[in-house]
Amino acid sequence: MAKSRQMELSEALALGPNWRHLCYVMLYAPNPGVLFGRIPQRYAVLMQMRFDGRLGFPGGFVDAQDRTLEDGLNRELQEQLGEAASAFRVERADHRSSLSGGKPRVVAHFYAKGLTLEQLEAVEASAPRAKDHGLEVLGLVRVPLYTLRDGVGGLSAFLENSFIGATREQLQEALRDLGLVAQGSFLGPRQPTFQ
Template sequence: MGESRALSRAEALRLGPGWRHACHALLYAPCPGRLFGAVPLGHAVLMQMRFDGRLGFPGGFVDPRDGSLEEGLNRELQEELGPGAAPLCLAEGDYLGSRSAETPQRLVAHFYAKRLSLEQLRALEDGATRAKEHGLEVLGLVRVPLYTLRDGAGGLPAFLSNAFAGDARQQLLQALGTLRLVPEAELRRAAALSGQPL
């Protein structure tokens, strides 16, 4: 997306017919594991490698006239994540925010987050290769490392230096802070170490 601005869900839905809407979701679960038996994982957060080689979140374009934003998002999740997404059923209560941009097209990006159990998240990962869009729009799921290794570069800082689709990097950082999955000071440090501050 080009230069974007935040707006409410209601404001976004009042925009005219010349605007396209896309809905994406951050799916996460508490994860008690430790990397190398020492580094706490805290949570498992899913993103995906897209067809264009960029990292993004599951979801896609929706038409609010064909039902709600959430109905469109749930359809997209099933296409991209497979049968394990059917019981997710994201709702308006999972909404985090929207951003609009005029260029390169008039687009509103709506963002959601849903907490799952670790078993539900693993079921999504296990079934993802059976999704309709696997190998096409979606090249695979990845977990976001929510820690910074002792070298100061590995983990979240290195992850944040990847190429992200649209506002996905900003959405990730905002959600990690809002959901308190990573302390704000650690987020700022990781973003600065990635070479692209908040």
């Protein structure tokens, strides 16, 4: 398998008809919740357990009938997350990166979309009734954006799970870039980030 490489979106879109485009999105929302009365949640970030037992973001392949990458992504969100996904739309402005080389003639496009907490909770509630629930998607999970006092539990432990492709790295980069974790936090395994 070839090594993945980042590319500009314009370069990815110019690759031609023999290439397939895979689009997926990190959905997140401000979350004022406090765990155990002392650990601020700050944000809720959704991922999904995939059919293959690995963690990933909701999304899928763009089909021939989709006019744009975002049309394909939003169609996939409806199939995987249910009707609540129609309350928002992932747009070109939400695009973060494009990677090629993970699979032959496939370009993966990563997006991040900020929602309200109410929208995110509606997605969680509607997902079990979605077309692909129990098939392509085994369930949704929130990313713990804290580390427990033991220095292991929370984000550090979560990052030790099995992720599809470059998803772990894309999650870590997005958390940093979007300010969803404290500035300067190390997001590697077994490193404390929050109390």
